[in-house]
Amino acid sequence: MKGEFVRLVRVEQRKLFGRALLWAELGILGFLMVVLYVALIVTLGRGEAENLPPQAMEEFRRMLHWPSGLTSGLLFANGGELGGMFVAILVGAFVAQEYVWHTVHLWLSRGISRYQFLLAKFTVILEALVLIVLTSLLAGGFVTGIYTYLDLGYLPWHEVGILSLGLDIVRATITLLPYAAFTFFLAVWSRSTMVSIGVGLGYSLLVENLFVEVLSLVSPEVMRVVRFVPTMLAKSITTLINSQTELQVQVGMGQPSALHLLDPNWAATLLIVYTLVFLLASMWFFHQQDVAV
Amino acid sequence: MGVVLETHELTKRFGDLVAVDHVNLRVEEGELFGFLGPNGAGKTTTISMMAGLLHPTEGRIFIFGKEISPKQTAGLREVGILLPTPGFFPYLSGRENLRLLLRLYPDVDDQRVEEVLALVGLKDAAHRRVKGYSTGMKQRLGLAAALLHRPRLLILDEPTSGLDPIGMKEIREFLRRLADEGTTIFLSSHLLHEVEQICDRVAILNHGRILAEGHVQELLRGKRDLEEVFMDIVGYR
Numbered sequence: 001m002k003g004e005f006v007r008l009v010r011v012e013q014r015k016l017f018g019r020a021l022l023w024a025e026l027g028i029l030g031f032l033m034v035v036l037y038v039a040l041i042v043t044l045g046r047g048e049a050e051n052l053p054p055q056a057m058e059e060f061r062r063m064l065h066w067p068s069g070l071t072s073g074l075l076f077a078n079g080g081e082l083g084g085m086f087v088a089i090l091v092g093a094f095v096a097q098e099y100v101w102h103t104v105h106l107w108l109s110r111g112i113s114r115y116q117f118l119l120a121k122f123t124v125i126l127e128a129l130v131l132i133v134l135t136s137l138l139a140g141g142f143v144t145g146i147y148t149y150l151d152l153g154y155l156p157w158h159e160v161g162i163l164s165l166g167l168d169i170v171r172a173t174i175t176l177l178p179y180a181a182f183t184f185f186l187a188v189w190s191r192s193t194m195v196s197i198g199v200g201l202g203y204s205l206l207v208e209n210l211f212v213e214v215l216s217l218v219s220p221e222v223m224r225v226v227r228f229v230p231t232m233l234a235k236s237i238t239t240l241i242n243s244q245t246e247l248q249v250q251v252g253m254g255q256p257s258a259l260h261l262l263d264p265n266w267a268a269t270l271l272i273v274y275t276l277v278f279l280l281a282s283m284w285f286f287h288q289q290d291v292a293v
Numbered sequence: 294m295g296v297v298l299e300t301h302e303l304t305k306r307f308g309d310l311v312a313v314d315h316v317n318l319r320v321e322e323g324e325l326f327g328f329l330g331p332n333g334a335g336k337t338t339t340i341s342m343m344a345g346l347l348h349p350t351e352g353r354i355f356i357f358g359k360e361i362s363p364k365q366t367a368g369l370r371e372v373g374i375l376l377p378t379p380g381f382f383p384y385l386s387g388r389e390n391l392r393l394l395l396r397l398y399p400d401v402d403d404q405r406v407e408e409v410l411a412l413v414g415l416k417d418a419a420h421r422r423v424k425g426y427s428t429g430m431k432q433r434l435g436l437a438a439a440l441l442h443r444p445r446l447l448i449l450d451e452p453t454s455g456l457d458p459i460g461m462k463e464i465r466e467f468l469r470r471l472a473d474e475g476t477t478i479f480l481s482s483h484l485l486h487e488v489e490q491i492c493d494r495v496a497i498l499n500h501g502r503i504l505a506e507g508h509v510q511e512l513l514r515g516k517r518d519l520e521e522v523f524m525d526i527v528g529y530r
Contacts, residue, residue, distance in 0.1 A: 289363075
């Protein structure tokens with residue numbers, strides 16, 4: 001059973017890493033990150049940022065200099081940001097297209113367990129999530145590394161903690177998990193690339209943020225529910241990367257309210273719970289499905 | 294000879310439509326069994342249930358004595374199945390698609406890919422991406438995929454579909470040869486004359502029900518061909 005699962009994972013690896021979609025996404029993500037950081041640096045250099053409050057200005061500079069600059073790219077890779085968008089496209093295509101191409105019949109008719117098939121797919125998706133995070137890290141780290149070197153004349157490698165860097169990568173990957181699992185579930189349930197990508201993107205780019213904004217308008221008590229939405233759980237975890245403990249939320253013309261994020265360990269646990277719920281739901285649906293020819 | 298494939302009261306309903314209606318089949322080892330019927334008779338639905346893709350509404354399927362259902366598919370390990378419009382990864386070549394499948398069978402060596410490509414006449418096109426294949430080429434690749442792991446039972450749904458007359462003849466002769474060498478073959482087709490040429494026993498299906506079953510020669514007794522047999526059975530005159 002274990003041997004068969006390993007073989008299935010290798011097959012899924014070939015399917016995912018052997019196609020242009022993943023590498024195109026990583027290339028676009030890397031390019032966007034470089035453009036973003038160059039724009040930030042140019043803005044800082046032109047002095048327009050001097051209109052910002054001193055604290056924000058300091059934060060801006062810190063984000064562009066190593067060691068913070070090296071990990072700041074992870075903030076954009078997380079689930080509620082660019083990362084979520086790329087994950088929705090990748091997972092939707094990778095899973096739903098097997099129905100469209102009828103290749104799911106190819107595997108199931110060879111005696112492969114439906115559970116193992118889905119689990120192998122999700123295992124390989126986890127690998128892709130790590131690649132998305134690493135791409136953000138490397139792209140952001142590259143540009144901020146050049147900026148730091150030009151500014152300081154050296155790169156402060158001695159200030160980069162390898163262990164904390166590794167933990168930051170894990171944290172950023174965890175923030176992507178529920179978005180991957182949600183799109184995974186949509187792909188299995190709908191069997192449609194368009195539905196899984198469309199709804200997955202719509203949720204991560206629009207619905208979630210709208211939900212947070214609308215609930216924030218109701219009352220401070222209701223706003224506390226917002227802490228449990230995946231994008232807010234992701235922000236909680238990324239505070240460990242960005243050293244923030246409180247997030248100021250400006251709601252329309254209303255008074256800014258302090259939103260106490262959930263403890264990062266609880267946030268990570270909840271994100272994993274969301275992931276498991278969607279994954280188990282996918283497996284249940286897949287098990288019941290008639291996969292007609 | 295043992296029983297390789299059997300179904301007991303196999304039934305599939307889609308809402309009010311009864312696509313397969315209490316089908317009982319029994320295929321012996323080494324037979325080339327024809328499963329005949331017009332389009333829409335329920336042949337593909339029956340084969341999809343045998344392949345573990347559809348949940349039977351009632352009834353059971355056994356292959357090599359092991360029950361088959363979407364929840365129990367271990368019995369399919371020694372089966373090669375060709376489904377209509379076989380699915381492959383369009384961004385991979387024919388050869389790469391087969392090599393991907395081969396990873397599931399650690400006991401089968403790489404050379405087998407080239408062997409099956411030659412058997413189905415696809416060696417020259419094996420390097421091309423599947424998205425550029427014609428229907429007939431995809432059908433041949435599907436057959437190659439079904440043969441890859443040297444299965445003891447082949448379940449083929451319309452194996453000559455999309456092929457030209459020469460291709461159809463080649464495949465028929467190839468299947469007959471395989472059966473003579475001991476492989477059990479369960480073959481569905483709506484081409485009665487094709488089945489008549491190569492099958493040992495047949496079952497005739499219409500509106501989801503088996504209307505007749507037996508050795509070809511027995512069914513043909515007093516009739517010109519299987520088409521006449523079929524027309525008599527369904528009452529078409």
